[in-house]
Amino acid sequence: MSIWIPIILAGLINYLTRLGSILIINPNKMNATTKQILNYVPSAVFPAIIFPSVFLDQDSNIIHFTDPKIIAFSVAFLVGIFTKNLIVTIFSGLLTFWFIIFFIT
Amino acid sequence: MYSKYNTFFKGVADVLPLMIPVVPFGIIFGAIGIELGFGPYVTFATSIIIFSGASQIVIIQLLSAGASSIVAITSSSVVSTRHLLYGAVLNQYLFHLSIYWKIGLSYLLTDQAFAVSNEYFIKNNDNNFKHYHLVGSGLTLWIIWQVTTILGIFLGSIVPEELGLTFTIPLTFLALLVNYLRKIDHLIVIILSGTSSILFFDIPFKAYIIIASMIALFGAAILIKFNKR
Numbered sequence: 001m002s003i004w005i006p007i008i009l010a011g012l013i014n015y016l017t018r019l020g021s022i023l024i025i026n027p028n029k030m031n032a033t034t035k036q037i038l039n040y041v042p043s044a045v046f047p048a049i050i051f052p053s054v055f056l057d058q059d060s061n062i063i064h065f066t067d068p069k070i071i072a073f074s075v076a077f078l079v080g081i082f083t084k085n086l087i088v089t090i091f092s093g094l095l096t097f098w099f100i101i102f103f104i105t
Numbered sequence: 106m107y108s109k110y111n112t113f114f115k116g117v118a119d120v121l122p123l124m125i126p127v128v129p130f131g132i133i134f135g136a137i138g139i140e141l142g143f144g145p146y147v148t149f150a151t152s153i154i155i156f157s158g159a160s161q162i163v164i165i166q167l168l169s170a171g172a173s174s175i176v177a178i179t180s181s182s183v184v185s186t187r188h189l190l191y192g193a194v195l196n197q198y199l200f201h202l203s204i205y206w207k208i209g210l211s212y213l214l215t216d217q218a219f220a221v222s223n224e225y226f227i228k229n230n231d232n233n234f235k236h237y238h239l240v241g242s243g244l245t246l247w248i249i250w251q252v253t254t255i256l257g258i259f260l261g262s263i264v265p266e267e268l269g270l271t272f273t274i275p276l277t278f279l280a281l282l283v284n285y286l287r288k289i290d291h292l293i294v295i296i297l298s299g300t301s302s303i304l305f306f307d308i309p310f311k312a313y314i315i316i317a318s319m320i321a322l323f324g325a326a327i328l329i330k331f332n333k334r
Binding site: 003004005006007008009010011013014015017018019020021022023025026027028030033035036037038040041042043044045046047048049050051052053054055056060062069072073076077080081083084085086087089090093094097098101 | 122123125143147150151154155156157159160164168174177178181182185186187188189190191192193194195196197199200204207208210211212214216219220223267268269271272273274275276277278279280281282283284285286287290291294295296297298299300301302303306307313314315317318319321322325326329
């Protein structure tokens, strides 16, 4: 089978997941509780992307808590809480990570 | 006053910091595509046709590892099911638009564009041109993704692996949550989602993202019920 077919099909399905809710759901018919639940979508989806890439290694085992990724992530987490600043949060984590891997380990 | 022009550029400006991991990730994707033998055309077309980093990596890795097309398509699709949730949230602000707008905007709906434009929509619901914010954020990501894919195709992995730049992906998503970290209800949902994703990481088709999300939203529903009493 041509390599194009799975890629086009995956692209089509991917696009439909983006269009689906926008096309079908009528927000005027949504009840108040559903709208309230939707406020939590970022908090419900993003950690599922974050946690495995911080806390698991390549063989999907949980890494040790002294791993540079966990320390740097914890620093970024605390900086995020205190500053509420997106850019500062990203760079505090990245700089901590670089500091540990280049100068300490 | 709001205008199409300044709303568009607000979208561009808001999403720019989130491009820090997108640049190395795009280059890595382009380089992996070539490395796995997909050739420049298929690799580049994948970024145009699928336009979703995680889904793209999943499908080309599975196809090159000899998985059946069905398995590859299913995994890539399961990874993208989270967009259904994004669409449900954003449609509260996009519902009045014409079908053409919806068809176009949907193509630009990514994690990053969703995160920044959703926040803008909440704060600027009175802006009649608010959808231009999503055009700005979505198009910025689209252009950077395509350009970096091309860079990766022709220059290979020019990003030194030692820099560990893939670590900026979780950092960026953490940064997108900074406004929620002080709210105890959101913090509970965040921890619920994160621990579920670790717990269900090994289930087939990379379904852990959507499963953890649904568990966390279920937890959010319980919290809402609990708060009402």
